[in-house]
Amino acid sequence: MEEDQSLRAAGEPAAEPGPAPELESKNEDDGVEDPEDPESTGGGNGISSLEQPLLKRSTTLTASHLAIVGAKVSHIESLDYEIIENDLFKHDWRSRSNVEVLQYIFLKWAMAFLVGLLTGVIASLINLAIENITGLKMLQMVTLVREKRYWAGFLYFAGINFGLTFVAAVLCVVFAPTAAGPGIPEIKAYLNGVDTPNMFGAPQLIIIGSIGAVSSGMDLGKEGPLVHIGACLANLLSQGGEGRWRLRWRWLRYFNNDRDRRDLITCGASSGVCAAFRAPVGGVLFALEEVATWWRSALLWRTFFSTATVVVVLRGFIEVCRNGRCGMFGEGGLILFDVSDVTVRYHVGDLLPVTLVGVLGGLLGALYNHVLHQVLRLYNLINAKGRLAKLVLALAVSVFTSAGLYLLPFAVPCTPCDAVHGAACPTVGKSGNFKQFNCPDGFYNDLASLLHATNTDATRNIFSTGTAGEFRLDSLLIFFAIYCVLGLFTFGIAVPSGLFLPIILMGSAYGRITALVLARFVHIDHGLYAVLGAAALMSGSMRMTVSLCVIFLELTNNLLLLPITMFVLLIAKTVGDAFNPSIYEIILDLKGLPFLEPKPETWMKDLTVGELAAAKPRAVTLQVVEKVSTIVEVLRSTAHNGFPVLDRPRPGVSELHGLVLRNHLMAVLRKRWFLAEKRRTEEWEAREKFSSTELAEKAGSVDEVQLSPEELDMYIDLHPFTNTTPYTVVETMSVAKAVVLFRTCALRHMLIIPKFQGLEISPIVGILTRQDLRAHNILGAFPHLTNKRKVH
């Protein structure tokens, strides 16, 4: 054996005479060298190679990932969802007693319970804070307006909003860049196998940031941050905490793997949706339809348990806060926008206007996605200029929002109160459909009812049923226009923000406008049209169906509305899909997160993994008993996380022994478990020295380990650390099938083995990772496929 041959080349992929892939790097004249390697692989030697075309360089990603929306992405790694079957882990399973297995099961359920409990409590506290802050702010502002001190009112209103935004933005800009934005795209990517670092660290900052941002009256919701908080809690619980506060309880070691963490984060995400909309089934389905990549029945059940816990907690808080015991919090019951008092009687003739709502909703949703995409790219450039730029942007949006919300109600005339509403019209300083604002007694300002409220209250007002003439068309048009503008320009700023409520607000306004325009043909209640409009726009932008349907069902508590909601959602999604991808996909793409799509492209059937491997640098392999110096060199010179391990048990026969992870190599180096002579160790030797818990810890950098020349000259036996059962594909496998395999089995590395069996053929052709299987990257390396793409 040739131990000194440090970077052994894998055998040529044995002459498959397919079309020669074009290896000219398109990035060469790019000039910019990305400091963070997205997904380091065992298959290419890092990012700086000329032969590295398999890396996405979208023009959107001008300088750094940090530029984009709230800077959630820095160094991207993949997650190990695969079961690592090496000697040490196998020994760990076998030695687990029944009691330990029961501990594990019990803990899984206890964690799901805790995630639900904490998310519920935190969501209730956030609501409490937001409603009280907003309520007090509005009360004071209205008092100033009643005293005709309009300028003082504006300065007060805008000043408070400015301060709240400042708090939220400073938190996100200085302390926790990952707290900005909705967090849902990153969670979606995490559950797809992409680890965005620092993503799940600081729920307390997101909580404060979200309270500040929502209370400041900006056009954003708390549902995105709540989902993010749920995921953070799940992550922290599974690790026993963060940093030096970390609990190192023995039971917790079972959870120190990416698989269990993934399951728990799914629970956290659904708890978040459930807490935001008080929709337990909707939360589960949201996680299932939109967020999760892999799903099992067992997970369905556990997620359901978490959301059930959340609902019980929310109900408990509502009971406690009944009768004004929590300040201005607590109105509205468990159902957020109850429209169950309406008897829905619709006939086949109603299908036409409802279809119109769906089609227009799809068009508007697609348009919204398109324009938001452009705005985010613009914000990208601004945010890239530094922290101050981010802060100024957020504060500018806040001032603009305050101005819009305060000034616009002056533009509409006052509406006389209808006698049937009695004391409910007009109201001063409390929530309700008929705010007096600047109007004389007996009149109300309908636009103020919508604009001078929390977004949740505004939605409740616009959804309210039996109120055909309550809102004037011009007020609704103004409302719609201002919320379109705000929805587009608020989302990208550096505060925790959710997408649901802005879209619901726009959609409900659009629905009510449609109802007013169609009034002579339409028999359904205007409030219900607002609900349908909101559903249509949501579906047109987010492209979900079943989960949205159930969320709307749980929001409105009207089962008879179900068939018609389904109909609208399906139409809007179909129309929207004809134009562009869903908003979450757009954001994922903008952030450069290497998300694996569920369906391979058609042209991938025409390419084999062997051709793909040939377009990559040769795989970096190790011998099963390897020199320390070689391993150190390999770890230094590459950023790969997995290395194929080869063996040559007897002359003329070579063997692919398995795959060893960087983590495990680092653990060996740190413990200095070196051998003086080149030999295969006994199983007990490694077991004495290493526990599976230690192997599961994340590795540091190789430069932290200082080795003497003598140590560098020694050997390491990789047998105990090698995963002997990596997933493999034969080089003739089409990329389409490989992508399906990679995604369905949640892999991180996939080894390519030769189709031929014979002497002098290397047992490995190459190694594939997530980045290599992304359509965009493959097209970069095989531009001729782009044409095929158009044909198909």
Add this chain to the structure above:
Amino acid sequence: MEEDQSLRAAGEPAAEPGPAPELESKNEDDGVEDPEDPESTGGGNGISSLEQPLLKRSTTLTASHLAIVGAKVSHIESLDYEIIENDLFKHDWRSRSNVEVLQYIFLKWAMAFLVGLLTGVIASLINLAIENITGLKMLQMVTLVREKRYWAGFLYFAGINFGLTFVAAVLCVVFAPTAAGPGIPEIKAYLNGVDTPNMFGAPQLIIIGSIGAVSSGMDLGKEGPLVHIGACLANLLSQGGEGRWRLRWRWLRYFNNDRDRRDLITCGASSGVCAAFRAPVGGVLFALEEVATWWRSALLWRTFFSTATVVVVLRGFIEVCRNGRCGMFGEGGLILFDVSDVTVRYHVGDLLPVTLVGVLGGLLGALYNHVLHQVLRLYNLINAKGRLAKLVLALAVSVFTSAGLYLLPFAVPCTPCDAVHGAACPTVGKSGNFKQFNCPDGFYNDLASLLHATNTDATRNIFSTGTAGEFRLDSLLIFFAIYCVLGLFTFGIAVPSGLFLPIILMGSAYGRITALVLARFVHIDHGLYAVLGAAALMSGSMRMTVSLCVIFLELTNNLLLLPITMFVLLIAKTVGDAFNPSIYEIILDLKGLPFLEPKPETWMKDLTVGELAAAKPRAVTLQVVEKVSTIVEVLRSTAHNGFPVLDRPRPGVSELHGLVLRNHLMAVLRKRWFLAEKRRTEEWEAREKFSSTELAEKAGSVDEVQLSPEELDMYIDLHPFTNTTPYTVVETMSVAKAVVLFRTCALRHMLIIPKFQGLEISPIVGILTRQDLRAHNILGAFPHLTNKRKVH
């Protein structure tokens, strides 16, 4: 090359010195030779080998699969969900124009629509028939009772029921054995990749059988048959019909594959549930949680479209039938058991009795599963005696049911009517809570209200709210007892039958009994307790959570009940899971359907696929250009459906070229596409002769093809037919991981390749199929693992 070596042995799995598997066949002294091969594979030479331990011989399956419940299983094959990438199919994709792709997409949606439409119409017609037949029957019977002609009443009642059962049973026994039972387990198996023949052929017989069986008053529901009907419709639509009526429309050829059929059958199954319970979201979730094995977001959306269509159709029928235009049909609206008029106010203190309902529900459910299992095994023996025995059994159950339903109401005293109910109490001859039956005026017979109604009406009565004192405890106990007995003894007879309603009836009685017993501590309405009891028993027996929750939500239209229903469902499932598997799993196991469980057993981590392959007969392989006589011999002597194809492109190098399917070999033989000399053909030669549509057809028997000695001496080039990208695993892969791979990628065959690379090593170690990866079969071949199983 040695073309005459017909059954070439694969190389020895190169000396992995693991524990030698025990090859002694346990079936040798069994005597019985099963005439139907369950899942023929390319890896063992049929079933009659002494070395064939990988075949399940449960003691339940005494003589034949035909014995069990309604005889739905005969020759079991696996389905090809894998994408076959051979030259011909590849050419077909590449040549598809954009128009054809659009046609395909359009057709997929059109089919989903048609499935929903037809299921909705058929479900409405079934309801119409059942309610009218039952109504007329009851009217006449009550008239006889009012005239005190008790014996005549009984004979009339039992006679009509006997006749109706006779019709249903004769259909199932003589014409369509697969129509018996609920059909859901077979559909579940189909979506897992197990094809039960004749399963999806005759919806008209199921329709008539279901009408007869349900109208005859037996304790069974129409939901199972409706799901089955939905699946039949889906299957027929995708094939363009059955037998000689089959439509051979060009567009339909895209659907002639197992994948698209699977998707459509999923739509059919959810449409069926939706039609049975008028629960569109519940139907989708039922398919997702219980029935389907693989799931994609795209499928979620399409299923949702189908159920939306069903709901619109159902609503349409209800509108049309309003005001008694359809006889006795049409009462009840879209919500089946509406309890939305109850304001649910529950507090933390209510959790205790509700927990009790959940725990007892779980215990009862598990007990029900256990006893039903025993009854089905007994019925198994009876049904095995032939058609007459089946018929007699069904009729006996019918007579017993009639006697119970008719006679028991005489055993309870009459209850005086409460004045608040006015004219609603008592009623004669129409549905209602207060049937007079044998009582004097002003009194009602509460047990008759429950027993003399369709099962749906009985459920509605027992669910009805605000009726605390309406049912006497002894009546409820009698009702519960009789329905426990009927529920156990009705299910296994040879008529189309559903499991939901019997369990709901039992559960609702049990819930109301609990409410009566706990009356002094309990504040929730008795009707709601009936709902919770039904949910608990369902969950205790069927072990579903989210889908049941949504179905109950849609059945009862009370969203505030949701948190408490979730709670009950989770408790009941947890308790039930501690005792035995779900009822569907029990039935699947009884029927001997080779269902692949989602989770591998722990001990599977300790076995490699190489060891598994060594315990099987050697794989039967073919050369890439093979003699006709060899192929004919292989096809005759084995029942395998896939054969690895080997090649030896140059000396010292061998190659695993791919896998060829029996179907495709048969297509070549039928077309006599033989070569005079041994050569590799050009691509156009095969393309000229074969279309991908022809290859997709199911093959007949090899004996149908008569070949002359000259033809037998010719060659076949397998290049165009070989799937060059089969899924492979290295022999060191653990069985646990292989099972996960097999199931998640929906495979039929998985090839095992050697870990070593060298001269004289065969490129294939073995081949695995569904049967080889089932826990039971593996334990048969490796009994020492059984002990490990207990340890873990």
